[in-house]
Amino acid sequence: MRHFGWALALGLAVAPAWASACSELLDREFRPLADQTPVNLCSRFDGQVLLVVNTASKCGFTPQYEALEALHAKYADRGFAVVGFPSNDFLGQEPGTESEIREFCTLTYGVKFPMFEKVHVRKGDANPFFAALAAQSDGEYPSWNFHKYLLDRSGKVVATFGSRKKPDDPEVIAAIEKLLAEGRER
Numbered sequence: 001m002r003h004f005g006w007a008l009a010l011g012l013a014v015a016p017a018w019a020s021a022c023s024e025l026l027d028r029e030f031r032p033l034a035d036q037t038p039v040n041l042c043s044r045f046d047g048q049v050l051l052v053v054n055t056a057s058k059c060g061f062t063p064q065y066e067a068l069e070a071l072h073a074k075y076a077d078r079g080f081a082v083v084g085f086p087s088n089d090f091l092g093q094e095p096g097t098e099s100e101i102r103e104f105c106t107l108t109y110g111v112k113f114p115m116f117e118k119v120h121v122r123k124g125d126a127n128p129f130f131a132a133l134a135a136q137s138d139g140e141y142p143s144w145n146f147h148k149y150l151l152d153r154s155g156k157v158v159a160t161f162g163s164r165k166k167p168d169d170p171e172v173i174a175a176i177e178k179l180l181a182e183g184r185e186r
Helices: 002-009 041-045 064-078 098-109 128-135 170-181
Strands: 049-055 080-086 148-151 157-161
Touching: 041 080, 049 064, 049 170, 064 080, 064 098, 064 170, 080 098, 148 170, 157 170
Parallel strands: 049 080
Antiparallel strands: 049 148, 148 157
16 A cells, blocks of 8 residues: 555545446446435445346246345355346236335245345336346346346346246356356456
C-alpha cells in the first residue's frame, strides 16, 4: 500500500490493477424478498458466477426450486450463486405477496439462495435488469417461469436455459463448472 501513499496524500482514489469495476449489468439495486432495504447486486455478487432465474410458486416447473437450492449449496463456496426473482407474468402463477412467496419457498423447498423482489420479466414490461439480460442474450426474454440466465464472473450472460431445462441437467452443470474452473480471471 505504500506505493500508493503519494496518491492518497493528494486525495486521489487508487485501486490495485487487479480490481475492476463491477459490470454495468449488475450495477442495480433490488430489495431482498419481503425486505425494505435495497441491496446492490455488484456489492453482493461481483466476481461470482450467477444463475439468474425468474420463479413462480404455482407453476409446473416450481419443483425446480429444489434443484436450484442444491446447485447453490453445492457450488456457493466456489463463488457461485443462484439468484431468484419471482414474477407473476405468466398466467398469474406467482399471485402471493412477497412474504407469502418467501414462506412458501423456505418451508416447501428449503430455499436459502437469495431471492429478490417480485418483478416483471416479459418483453415490453420487463424490469430494466431483465431487459439487459435479454439484450446480452440476443433478445431472449423469458417465455415462461424458471427461465435461467448464466452469468460469468465479469457479469456477462454466457448462456440461457429455457424453463424445461432442469437446473441439474448435465448441460447446465457442465456450463457452471466450466465457468467456476476459469477462476477469477477477467
